[in-house]
Amino acid sequence: xxxxxxxxxxxxxxxxxxxxxxxxxxxxxxxxxxxxxxxxxxxxxxxxxxxxxxxxxxxxxxxxxxxxxxxxxxxxxxxxxxxxxxxxxxxxxxxxxxxxxxxxxxxxxxxxxxxxxxxxxxxxxxxxxxxxxxxxxxxxxxxxxxxxxxxxxxxxxxxxxxxxxxxxxxxxxxxxxxxxxxxxxxxxxxxxxxxxxxxxxxxxxxxxxxxxxx
Numbered sequence: 001x002x003x004x005x006x007x008x009x010x011x012x013x014x015x016x017x018x019x020x021x022x023x024x025x026x027x028x029x030x031x032x033x034x035x036x037x038x039x040x041x042x043x044x045x046x047x048x049x050x051x052x053x054x055x056x057x058x059x060x061x062x063x064x065x066x067x068x069x070x071x072x073x074x075x076x077x078x079x080x081x082x083x084x085x086x087x088x089x090x091x092x093x094x095x096x097x098x099x100x101x102x103x104x105x106x107x108x109x110x111x112x113x114x115x116x117x118x119x120x121x122x123x124x125x126x127x128x129x130x131x132x133x134x135x136x137x138x139x140x141x142x143x144x145x146x147x148x149x150x151x152x153x154x155x156x157x158x159x160x161x162x163x164x165x166x167x168x169x170x171x172x173x174x175x176x177x178x179x180x181x182x183x184x185x186x187x188x189x190x191x192x193x194x195x196x197x198x199x200x201x202x203x204x205x206x207x208x209x210x211x212x213x214x
């Protein structure tokens with residue numbers, strides 16, 4: 001069906017990749033290595049590889065859909081909505097239906113795109129692809145610790161402790177902590193988004209097209 005919003009976003013993606021391609025060519029021609037372009041290429045490669053593999057393995061695709069669908073269903077029931085859920089494990093590319101208690105409503109299906117897998121893989125890949133050099137910010141960290149040495153503010157002391165912990169960590173540990181801190185937030189936020197979309201559509205407050213694209 002005609003979807004101008006997703007079409008526009010896809011066009012922006014095409015522009016981004018064209019931008020990366022042009023600058024890769026310029027780097028090759030000028031015999032240079034632009035760090036930001038290298039980071040974008042690593043991030044894109046990791047994200048696309050992980051997403052493609054997991055999407056095309058039935059067990060991993062089905063497990064993600066199954067888990068997200070059931071969490072969405074339980075959330076809807078918890079908030080008092082009359083919904084059901086399709087029994088069984090989702091078939092490849094089939095998704096899992098969450099029907100309304102009213103048979104006249106259009107049934108909404110949780111598919112792989114509803115699992116926030118792309119956002120999860122994109123963030124994780126961006127973190128993994130980042131090459132950090134502690135020497136670039138160690139001086140700033142030491143100045144901050146010196147500047148806030150005698151402070152009694154709880155927030156400033158918390159900041160000092162955070163800086164100290166980051167200084168002690170290896171690059172790998174910082175990446176692991178970043179992923180563990182943010183990935184659950186993305187996942188949980190997506191569950192609430194699914195709940196909200198289904199709730200407003202079955203409540204006839206908004207069409208599925210509008211609710212899905214907000």
